[in-house]
Amino acid sequence: MLLNVIKIGGNVIDDPQKLDKFLLDFSLLPGNKILIHGGGKIATKIAEKLGIETQMVEGRRITDKPMLEVVTMVYGGLVNKQIVASLQSKNCNAIGLTGADGGAILAKKRPVKSIDYGFVGDIEKVNSGFIENLLENGVAPVFAPLTYDIDGNMLNTNADTQASAIAVGMSQNFEVNLVYCFEKKGVLLDAEDDDSVISEIRPDYYEELKASGVIFAGMIPKLDNAFAALEKGVKKVTICQAEQLIEAVKNGNAGTAILR
Amino acid sequence: MLLNVIKIGGNVIDDPQKLDKFLLDFSLLPGNKILIHGGGKIATKIAEKLGIETQMVEGRRITDKPMLEVVTMVYGGLVNKQIVASLQSKNCNAIGLTGADGGAILAKKRPVKSIDYGFVGDIEKVNSGFIENLLENGVAPVFAPLTYDIDGNMLNTNADTQASAIAVGMSQNFEVNLVYCFEKKGVLLDAEDDDSVISEIRPDYYEELKASGVIFAGMIPKLDNAFAALEKGVKKVTICQAEQLIEAVKNGNAGTAILR
Numbered sequence: 252m253l254l255n256v257i258k259i260g261g262n263v264i265d266d267p268q269k270l271d272k273f274l275l276d277f278s279l280l281p282g283n284k285i286l287i288h289g290g291g292k293i294a295t296k297i298a299e300k301l302g303i304e305t306q307m308v309e310g311r312r313i314t315d316k317p318m319l320e321v322v323t324m325v326y327g328g329l330v331n332k333q334i335v336a337s338l339q340s341k342n343c344n345a346i347g348l349t350g351a352d353g354g355a356i357l358a359k360k361r362p363v364k365s366i367d368y369g370f371v372g373d374i375e376k377v378n379s380g381f382i383e384n385l386l387e388n389g390v391a392p393v394f395a396p397l398t399y400d401i402d403g404n405m406l407n408t409n410a411d412t413q414a415s416a417i418a419v420g421m422s423q424n425f426e427v428n429l430v431y432c433f434e435k436k437g438v439l440l441d442a443e444d445d446d447s448v449i450s451e452i453r454p455d456y457y458e459e460l461k462a463s464g465v466i467f468a469g470m471i472p473k474l475d476n477a478f479a480a481l482e483k484g485v486k487k488v489t490i491c492q493a494e495q496l497i498e499a500v501k502n503g504n505a506g507t508a509i510l511r
Numbered sequence: 512m513l514l515n516v517i518k519i520g521g522n523v524i525d526d527p528q529k530l531d532k533f534l535l536d537f538s539l540l541p542g543n544k545i546l547i548h549g550g551g552k553i554a555t556k557i558a559e560k561l562g563i564e565t566q567m568v569e570g571r572r573i574t575d576k577p578m579l580e581v582v583t584m585v586y587g588g589l590v591n592k593q594i595v596a597s598l599q600s601k602n603c604n605a606i607g608l609t610g611a612d613g614g615a616i617l618a619k620k621r622p623v624k625s626i627d628y629g630f631v632g633d634i635e636k637v638n639s640g641f642i643e644n645l646l647e648n649g650v651a652p653v654f655a656p657l658t659y660d661i662d663g664n665m666l667n668t669n670a671d672t673q674a675s676a677i678a679v680g681m682s683q684n685f686e687v688n689l690v691y692c693f694e695k696k697g698v699l700l701d702a703e704d705d706d707s708v709i710s711e712i713r714p715d716y717y718e719e720l721k722a723s724g725v726i727f728a729g730m731i732p733k734l735d736n737a738f739a740a741l742e743k744g745v746k747k748v749t750i751c752q753a754e755q756l757i758e759a760v761k762n763g764n765a766g767t768a769i770l771r
Contacts, residue, residue, distance in 0.1 A: 297584075301560050320589055324557075328588020329580055332657070332665055336611040340663030346612040351596040353606045353650055384648055388641070390613055397592070403600030405592055 254283040254386070254425035255500055258414035259432045263493045264291035264330060273432070274334065276496045278343035283386045283425065286345075287394045287414040288334060294325040314369040314407040323349075323405045326395040334393055345391045350374075350398030351405060353381040356413065358398035358406050372398040372406030374413065377420025411473065415480045422484035429485050430500060431473065432493040437507035438474070440465055451508045454478065477509040514543040514646070514685035515760055518674035519692045523753045524551035524590055533692070534594060536756045538603035543646045543685065546605075547654045547674040548594060554585040574629040574667040583609075583665045586655040594653055605651045610634075610658030611665060613641040616673065618658035618666050632658040632666030634673065637680025671733065675740045682744035689745050690760060691733065692753040697767035698734070700725060711768045714738065737769040 257277060263269045277286060295305050298321045306313040314322065331347040338345035350356030350372070358372030385392050394417065396410035411431065418429040437448035452460070457474060460466040466474065477488040491499040491506025498505035517537060523529045537546060555565050558581045566573040574582065591607040598605035610616030610632070618632030645652050654677065656670035671691065678689040697708035712720065717734060720726040726734065737748040751759040751766025758765035 297561070300562070301557070323592050324584040324588035326588070327592045328584035328586070332583050332587045332609055332611060335609075336659045336665050337663045339611055339614055339659060340661060344614050347609070349592055349595075349607070351592060351599055351605075351607070353645075354599055354604050381648070381650075384644070385613075388644055390641075399596045399599060401600060403597045405596050 252283065252425050253428065254285070254421055255280060255428045255430060256285045256287070256414060256418040256421065257430045257432065257496065257500075258287045258410060259289065259493060260410070260434070261289035261291040262434050263432070264288055265293065269493065270334075271337065273493045273496065274337050274343075275341055277391075278338055278341035279497065280500055285382070285386075285392045285394065285417060285421075286334070287396070287410055287417065288326075288330060289410040290322065290326050290396055291330065293330065294322050297321055297325055308366050308368075311368065312407070313367070314371050316370070319370040319405060319407060322407050323397060327397050327405070331393060331395040338391065338393065343391055344389055345393045346385060347393050347395065349395050349405065350408065350413075354378050355381055355392075355394075356398045356408075356416065358400055358408060360400055360404065360406060370404060370406050372400065372408040374398060374408065374416040377416055379420045379423065382417070382421060383424060411476060415476050415485075418480055418485045418488075419483040422486070427485045428487050428489070428500065429477070429480055430489045430491065430496070430506075431477075432491060432496060434492065436492045436495065436505070437490050438466065438470065449507050451510060453510050474509065478511075481509065481511045512543065512685050513688065514545070514681055515540060515688045515690060516545045516547070516674060516678040516681065517690045517692065517756065517760075518547045518670060519549065519753060520670070520694070521549035521551035522694050523692070524548060525553065529753065530594075531597065533753045533756065534597050534603075535601055538598055538601035539757065540760055545642070545646075545652045545654065545677060545681075546594070547656070547670055547677065548586075548590060549670040550582065550586045550656060551590065553590065554582050557581055557585055568626050568628075571628065572667070573627070574631050576630070579630040579665060579667060582667050583657060587657050587665070591653060591655040598651070598653065603651055604649055605653045606645060607653050607655065609655050609665065610668065610673075614638050615641055615652075615654075616658045616668075616676065618660055618668060620660055620664065620666060630664060630666050632660065632668040634658060634668065634676040637676055639680045639683065642677070642681060643684060671736060675736050675745075678740055678745045678748075679743040682746070687745045688747050688749070688760065689737070689740055690749045690751065690756070690766075691737075692751060692756060694752065696752045696755065696765070697750055698726065698730065709767050711770060713770050734769065738771075741769065741771045
């Protein structure tokens with residue numbers, strides 16, 4: 252059976268019109284589907300107003316206890332429930348979840364090495380049976396980027412990684428299509444030319460693109476992640492623009508397809 | 512089949528030690544169970560820090576758009592997810608829900624009469640099939656006091672009323688025991704004497720207690736609500752102290768039992 256696992260990034264979350272259009276498109280996708288949403292900038296804004304400082308190390312947010320409370324309420328409450336209520340109004344029976352709900356995604360607090368990231372989760376286990384039961388009942392799970400550990404802590408979790416872990420976890424019983432929606436139309440041959448989308452990347456070509464410097468910086472962990480998901484049973488990974496969701500999923504003719 | 516629907520008030524939510532003890536007791540209850548939690552004072556505190564004024568009319572919070580965002584994130588995110596993660600650590604497979612999730616509780620924005628309460632929900636329908644499916648899978652639903660309407664708005668909802676609506680909605684397929692946990696040991700014969708708990712109230716006795724002035728003020732809507740739930744199929748309503756949960760549910764020898 253087919254399952255679409257869709258990840259939507261923070262830039263769309265921050266734009267009410269774009270988000271509404273995206274959720275309408277998501278609601279129109281037939282069959283089994285799961286949404287994972289990023290956080291957006293609103294957590295940083297609310298933390299600021301509450302007098303909580305956002306600490307970043309090497310581009311990553313440090314999640315101390317007060318910041319954990321902010322992301323738990325903003326991602327798990329405000330953003331997640333607004334998405335769910337909006338999907339319900341679009342006739343999509345969504346359910347908002349964090350990893351803690353139904354024991355959906357168990358994680359472990361990241362061990363402190365050179366940097367203490369604080370309450371950040373490294374995923375240990377996806378409870379695919381629980382998620383499958385929701386899908387069987389026609390419910391579309393909507394995940395906030397949060398997990399939990401066995402000690403009862405909520406944990407801040409990278410949404411890309413969470414999407415990939417869910418896709419892998421569900422691939423035993425489903426043919427999983429993992430779609431990363433971001434601001435570009437796909438992986439670009441020329442970073443300056445938004446229309447230079449590479450339609451398909453397989454491992455050999457990926458090595459070529461990396462060697463020639465076409466793919467670099469932030470795109471490398473994204474694609475490494477995609478190939479890792481394919482190794483672990485995910486059928487196809489697509490990287491596309493949020494506006495192209497329906498084309499990418501239904502017709503497979505938008506964005507960049509990552510294939511083994 | 513038996514189902515315990517437990518409502519826990521804001522005063523316990525605000526006290527981490529009391530809450531932890533209460534959640535341990537809840538985790539130990541055997542069989543089907545649902546928790547509905549109130550909000551506590553933390554929403555007011557966070558609203559204050561965010562510069563959002565709390566407006567009260569006749570003891571009730573007015574929920575304008577900014578306040579709706581605060582209660583959505585605080586009740587639906589912070590409080591709800593901390594409870595769920597804590598229950599998971601106590602081996603209770605909880606799932607945090609608002610009315611929007613799975614279309615669990617549909618409401619209607621309260622019509623404006625003399626007072627505009629804002630985004631406040633009057634419950635229309637409980638999706639008992641969805642909740643029953645969770646229970647069948649050994650999952651314990653934990654509801655935040657929030658519902659939604661068909662236009663995709665989240666709505667602030669009274670937790671007592673929500674508990675009663677869920678209890679009534681589930682009573683077609685379950686023998687429902689509705690338990691209101693609050694700060695007193697039950698309904699008191701003498702408001703000054705915490706040990707003067709009335710063990711059982713039936714309709715005739717209720718009329719007597721009201722006529723003699725033993726039951727007055729805030730206790731009247733609570734009990735009216737309890738009798739209404741009994742009229743609509745709930746088997747038993749108990750009003751007790753949070754600390755007495757296990758005694759009240761397992762042995763039935765704590766708090767005040769409201770019976771037809």
